Amino acid sequence: MNKELLHYFTFALSIDCVVFGFDGTDxxxxxxxxxxxxxxxxxxxxxDLLDPKEDLDDSVNFILKKLTGLSDLFFEQVETFxxxxxxxxxxxxxxxxxxxxxxxxxxxxxxxxxSKAKWWKIEDANELKxxxxxxxxxxxxxxxxxxxxxxRPIGFELINHKFTLTELQTLYEAIxxxxxxxxxxxxxxxxKKFLRETDTLQSNVSHRPAKLYTFDIDRYxxxxxxxxxxxx
Amino acid sequence: MNKELLHYFTFALSIDCVVFGFDGTDxxxxxxxxxxxxxxxxxxxxxDLLDPKEDLDDSVNFILKKLTGLSDLFFEQVETFxxxxxxxxxxxxxxxxxxxxxxxxxxxxxxxxxSKAKWWKIEDANELKxxxxxxxxxxxxxxxxxxxxxxRPIGFELINHKFTLTELQTLYEAIxxxxxxxxxxxxxxxxKKFLRETDTLQSNVSHRPAKLYTFDIDRYxxxxxxxxxxxx
DNA sequence: GCAAAAGTGTTTACAGTACACCCATGG
DNA sequence: CCATGGGTGTACTGTAAACACTTTTGC
Numbered sequence: 001m002n003k004e005l006l007h008y009f010t011f012a013l014s015i016d017c018v019v020f021g022f023d024g025t026d027x028x029x030x031x032x033x034x035x036x037x038x039x040x041x042x043x044x045x046x047x048d049l050l051d052p053k054e055d056l057d058d059s060v061n062f063i064l065k066k067l068t069g070l071s072d073l074f075f076e077q078v079e080t081f082x083x084x085x086x087x088x089x090x091x092x093x094x095x096x097x098x099x100x101x102x103x104x105x106x107x108x109x110x111x112x113x114x115s116k117a118k119w120w121k122i123e124d125a126n127e128l129k130x131x132x133x134x135x136x137x138x139x140x141x142x143x144x145x146x147x148x149x150x151x152r153p154i155g156f157e158l159i160n161h162k163f164t165l166t167e168l169q170t171l172y173e174a175i176x177x178x179x180x181x182x183x184x185x186x187x188x189x190x191x192k193k194f195l196r197e198t199d200t201l202q203s204n205v206s207h208r209p210a211k212l213y214t215f216d217i218d219r220y221x222x223x224x225x226x227x228x229x230x231x232x
Numbered sequence: 233m234n235k236e237l238l239h240y241f242t243f244a245l246s247i248d249c250v251v252f253g254f255d256g257t258d259x260x261x262x263x264x265x266x267x268x269x270x271x272x273x274x275x276x277x278x279x280d281l282l283d284p285k286e287d288l289d290d291s292v293n294f295i296l297k298k299l300t301g302l303s304d305l306f307f308e309q310v311e312t313f314x315x316x317x318x319x320x321x322x323x324x325x326x327x328x329x330x331x332x333x334x335x336x337x338x339x340x341x342x343x344x345x346x347s348k349a350k351w352w353k354i355e356d357a358n359e360l361k362x363x364x365x366x367x368x369x370x371x372x373x374x375x376x377x378x379x380x381x382x383x384r385p386i387g388f389e390l391i392n393h394k395f396t397l398t399e400l401q402t403l404y405e406a407i408x409x410x411x412x413x414x415x416x417x418x419x420x421x422x423x424k425k426f427l428r429e430t431d432t433l434q435s436n437v438s439h440r441p442a443k444l445y446t447f448d449i450d451r452y453x454x455x456x457x458x459x460x461x462x463x464x
Numbered sequence: 465g466c467a468a469a470a471g472t473g474t475t476t477a478c479a480g481t482a483c484a485c486c487c488a489t490g491g
Numbered sequence: 492c493c494a495t496g497g498g499t500g501t502a503c504t505g506t507a508a509a510c511a512c513t514t515t516t517g518c
Contacts, residue, residue: 008283010284011282011284013243013325050240050243051240052239052243052323055315056312056325080327082288084286089237166496181481186498188479205490205496205497208488208489208495210498211498413509415471419507420506434470434516439467439517440470440471440516
């Protein structure tokens with residue numbers, strides 16, 4: 001490679017993972033506390049520099065696992081941030097990815113340069129001064145999440161395999177930050193026919209037990225292709 | 233910077249501009265013919281390596297102008313592509329941006345490593361074997377364009393300042409690649425109230441002249457904020 | 465007066481919204 | 492038998508879709 005060209009090969013690339021989680025009640029976001037400069041002892045999105053030998057999209061799960069122990073999540077790319085001064089150590093461009101998981105199904109274990117890893121309520125995370133431009137990234141990804149839930153049945157990771165309609169409604173309410181009418185919500189979501197009633201009921205609840213539902217995968221995939229729209 | 237860290241600062245970043253254009257009838261895409269390796273003499277999206285001293289978002293117009301003469305367009309970031317082998321000269325990550333312009337309002341002039349710059353019909357461009365992974369990038373950006381036109385009144389660059397409803401309908405039909413019912417289209421788009429009737433008529437047409445309309449900017453901005461949805 | 469595109473209204477069907485009471489269980 | 496959340500139906504309103512003829516101009 002000639003010298004003129006080498007001048008261009010001086011960027012670093014990083015990946016930032018925006019992992020939203022739902023615990024049955026609240027929408028949360030997974031943050032780590034950094035124990036390395038820059039921004040040592042500050043909260044940040046899990047993210048790291050990309051190794052030049054690794055593929056961009058493939059590295060997301062690798063990096064997330066290294067810092068938090070979570071693995072094999074389905075991420076979606078959101079946006080790439082490239083302000084000149086966004087990183088104190090040099091010219092680092094970062095690409096952000098988001099996903100949404102069921103918090104109860106995963107155990108979080110900080111490692112590498114993460115001294116802590118913790119689920120924060122969205123509202124609380126927004127109060128923090130995060131490392132780098134991570135407040136901005138979080139904000140953009142949250143908007144993308146809100147958009148996403150309106151245009152597709154967000155996935156099988158969100159809630160337990162079998163779930164009640166109330167749990168699903170709570171998820172929608174948490175993400176969109178609005179109250180929904182129970183009867184209308186049920187009507188609308190059942191209409192789409194991507195939920196299947198099971199013959200199991202909730203147990204050990206001190207009220208009328210709710211029916212449990214599962215996703216009908218085939219129908220779900222079909223809707224995704226057709227450009228499903230769910231205007232709640 | 234220590235040696236270990238330097239290992240990460242070996243990426244190059246490029247920008248690819250996906251400029252869609254409308255000439256009143258067809259939807260087109262602006263491509264250049266490269267007169268430099270790699271992919272010399274092949275058609276490609278206008279794009280180039282980013283100078284490490286330049287901001288990411290700010291460089292789009294700079295690069296486009298250098299190659300095609302077009303300037304000051306409003307771009308939107310779409311996606312970042314980072315396959316390991318996408319660029320033959322080394323590890324180059326590229327970020328794609330799209331815009332939509334009125335072809336008749338701009339003059340195209342190839343320069344720098346572009347020997348030609350030409351508007352191609354979308355269908356024809358899809359038949360070409362483009363440089364790098366540009367077929368993939370074009371495809372993703374086209375889908376984004378189709379999405380965009382459903383969720384906002386795409387801008388003031390598309391058509392002349394004053395335009396007829398038929399021109400606007402033709403634009404929608406070209407982008408979405410469907411036929412629309414004239415009466416329903418007019419009803420729906422006028423309902424949104426972001427068009428304002430002028431007291432001017434078309435002239436020099438050998439049929440009944442159409443009324444000319446303009447955008448009502450205030451109303452347009454309001455709708456953008458509110459998350460306008462136009463399900464044609 | 466003819467060719468060519470502009471312009472216009474009504475009916476029908478379906479989806480969204482608002483709203484209040486009974487049901488099944490655990491304790 | 493009471494507390495708790497589960498579960499259901501109907502009437503109303505508004506938007507989407509289908510569809511055909513008259514108007515205005517240039518030549």
